[in-house]
Amino acid sequence: MRFRTILLGTGGSAGLPQIGGADGAGEWGICDPGEPRNRRTRASILIESDGGRILVDTAPELRLQLTDNRIGRIDAVIFTHAHADHIAGLDEVRILNRIANGPIPAYSDAQTWDELRRRFDYAFKPWQPPGFFRPVIETHGVAPGETHMICGLPVTIIGQDHGFARTLGLRIGGVAYCPDVMRFDADQFALLEGVDTWIVDCFTKGPPHPTHANLDQVLAWAETLRPRRTILTHMGPDLDYASLCGTLPDGIEPGYDGLIIEGEAT
Template sequence: MRFRVTLLGTGGSAGLPQIGGADGAGDWGSCDPAEARNARTRASIAIESAAGRLLVDTAPEVRLQLTANRIARIDAVLFTHAHADHIAGLDEVRILNRILGAPIPGYSDERTWDELVRRFNYAFKPWQPPGFFRPVIDTHRIAPGETNRICGLPVGIIGQDHGFIPSLGLRIGNFAYCTDVMRFDDEEFARLAGIDTWVVDCFTHGPKHPTHANLDQVLTWVDALRPRRTILTHMGPDMDYATLLAGLPAGIEPGYDGMLIEGEVT
């Protein structure tokens, strides 16, 4: 089965430009504001197969991300963890419910559901047909090491160390998506063996970060895994698109909002 991945957002937790700047129009850090691919919303992707579309995380800009990429329907949502830049758009699920005409299946681990229910308790109350005046999510618990059939695709779950909390990565066939990670243990890293295309967290090319991979760490991982193509995401304000593109080794490139990736799984 073929599938398509859309990188809806490739920015760090503050997006780019960040709020601020000398004129109040935004702080671009060391990134060139004239390069459109430096404009980054918060990290999220959509995965589309013939059986439906899976949204990974509900970024604060999810409404704008979906409309910009002409994605009119989502059939399921997977949450990688409960940090605000990955869940703050959860209220937009209400409109996705209306389009779907039903509660939307949601997938995450026990820890993330506990936090989401605490912060968005109204989204997890029983549906009161026929309409949707609030989001309604049908929860499914997943865990690292499992493979779950979601939107017709076998979605393998990868455990990740996000510094102060765990997060989830995913693998479909020879494609993997690992945002918000600074370390893998050996068992979870082994789940990435043989991947062809890897979208991976790379917040900075500066010193080691307490919660995110930096470029040196990503290069070490790539040297071990040898994917054909590595695409950087969750990039911070020192990650200028053109500078990265010119300086990265062959097979490694910065992602950008709206980037499309084709995949296939048997």
């Protein structure tokens, strides 16, 4: 089955520009504010096929991400972990419930569900038809190494080390998405063998980071896996789009909000 992946957001936890700046209009770091591909919302993707649309994480800018990309319906959600930049838009699911006229199936691991229940307990209460005054999600458990059929696509779950937490990546056919990772266990890294297009966390070009991969680490991973295409996401203020395009090795590129990637599930 053919599918496409849309990068809804490619920024770090503070987005870009970050709040601040000399005039209060935003802090860009070394990134050129005149380059529209440097304007980054928080990290999220959408996977779309004839079987439906899968949203991966509910970023704080979810409403804008969906409207900017003309996405009017969601059929399922995958949560990679419970950090605020990946879940703070969960309340927007209420409108998606209204469009679907029912609860939205959602997938994550036990640790993430525990945290989401503490912070969004109302989203886990049974639906009381006919309307939606709050989000309503239908929970499904997943674990690293498992493959689940979601919207007709085989989604393999990848366990990841996020420094002070564990996160989930995913792979469908030749496309993999690995946000918020600084290290892989050997068995989980093996799930990426033969990947064609890899969307991967790369927060900084500076020294090693305690919770995110830096550029040197991504380059080393890419040298091992040798995907045809490696796309950087979750980028911080020291990763300027044009500078990266001019200096990265062939086959490695910065992502940007709205980038569309074609793929095929096997």
